[in-house]
Amino acid sequence: FYKLVDSGDYQKFENYSLSYVCKTSSKQNGVIGHKFELSSPDGVKLCSAIFKNPEQQKHIHNVYIQLYGEAIYSYGIKSTIGKILDILKSAFGLTANFMTMYPSRVDINCFIGGYDFSKCKPECFSGRFYVSEECCKGHEIFEINSRLGLETLYLGSRSSVLYFKIYNKKLEIEKSLDTLSSQVKKEYLLQNGFDFEKPIWNAEFTLKRDYLMQCGVRTLTSLFSFYKGLFGNTFSNLSFYGDDVAKIRRYKESRNLSRLKEHPLWLNILNYCDFERISIMSGCLEYDAPLPHRMTVKRSKVGCEKWHKRQMIKYLQKAKENGWDLKYLGDFLA
Structure with a gap:
């Protein structure tokens, strides 16, 4: 062919x-x-x-x-x-068939109705799979804002095995209601109880092949067998603390972010178990080992080197601002 x-x-x-x-x-x-x-x-x-x-x-x-x-x-x-x-x-x-088809990328998402994320900033989220200090397109954090506030937030690198985005789903649909795709999406959300008079956002993780393999998901059969575990696995990699940015920054500056409780909304997502609308396939093979409750994505060696390089440049810039003479920097390294 x-x-x-x-x-x-x-x-x-x-x-x-x-x-x-x-x-x-x-x-x-x-x-x-x-x-x-x-x-x-x-x-x-x-x-x-x-x-x-x-x-x-x-x-x-x-x-x-x-x-x-x-x-x-x-x-x-x-x-x-x-x-x-x-x-x-x-x-x-x-x-x-589903046993001979292999997923190379899977998007796992959760529609959230009634809560407005437009006031949120990157500080409102915390996860181990991205570098929170990096804020530029194509790297770890990228946000799209308008006069109404946040529209889209990306966390993590697109080249990594796992990254996250949250965006205004209602706004996306309303911008292109003249297309069949947007009409179908709106009808789907309406039929599943979402109110278009209120905010509707989509929180979505993208999983690459390497991450799926680590979770034991190799075929579409195993994917459909373990979607509930995969859902909890990915969303447990991220924390959400609400939209009180000033409060979150105070906790972060005092290095007490771990003491800040997660927003109840995120806990509801992690405990979500209403999957009746998606039926388990008949004849799905079960794997011997269950999915781990939490899988932390390890940063690559290259990613670590980049992070250390950024840290060194930052400290050198501060040293220069404080009047240090960097001509003898080699002596310090020796």
């Missing part, structure tokens, strides 16, 4: 709800191959599917699939994957 697509003769597959998008490169998303979009018969976009180039990807013959939000909100994750597998099987004879 890949040779056929590479030659440009792919039009005959478009009767199967496939549409060709482009040829991808490693610089764009780490995957080399040809990208398609798959849609359901009723017009909902299901996913993008990249058929990898086996010659440039270690002779691996597989397909990289990224689910679209409008499909997840319309059908649910498992039903969406089922529709994708039906298309791939009818078009190419490609057979797969």
Whole structure:
């Protein structure tokens, strides 16, 4: 199939709800191959599917699939994957199931209604998986603000195995209500008891393959078997202390942040167990060892070196401001 697509003769597959998008490169998303979009018969976009180039990807013959939000909100994750597998099987004879599909990235989220995070600052959160002193885009902390306050907050590096973001979901939907995707998301939230007259935020962790492997999640079967444990595992890596920024800064400056109690909202999220709407798959295999209650993400050696370098530069700058003569710095190191 890949040779056929590479030659440009792919039009005959478009009767199967496939549409060709482009040829991808490693610089764009780490995957080399040809990208398609798959849609359901009723017009909902299901996913993008990249058929990898086996010659440039270690002779691996597989397909990289990224689910679209409008499909997840319309059908649910498992039903969406089922529709994708039906298309791939009818078009190419490609057979797969949840035991032969491997997650490379998983987003675990929690919608929060009725609480406004717009007054929050990065200090309102505390976690071991990011460096709290680093505040710039592409690094550990990045926030997007408007005249109404906080809109989006990122914690952690996108290159790490785990990072977090929280954003104004209601605002995101209302900005693009003319699209099918936003209409589907709004209808989903309304049907699940959310009030659009009040704030609605989305707290979301992104888990990379290495983190999933550490948790024993290797296939989609194990992912759906342990989603509850994975939910608690990720959210326990972060603390939220409310939006009283002045109080939090006082505790932090006196190095007593551990004495500050977490906000009841966050404790409710950690204790959340109303998962009736997501049914456990029948026939899921159970692993021998349960998920750990808390898994702290270890910083890489490179990350530690960067942190120490930043600390040294900061102390040297302070020393220079205080009138130190740094010409003999080598003598101190000796």
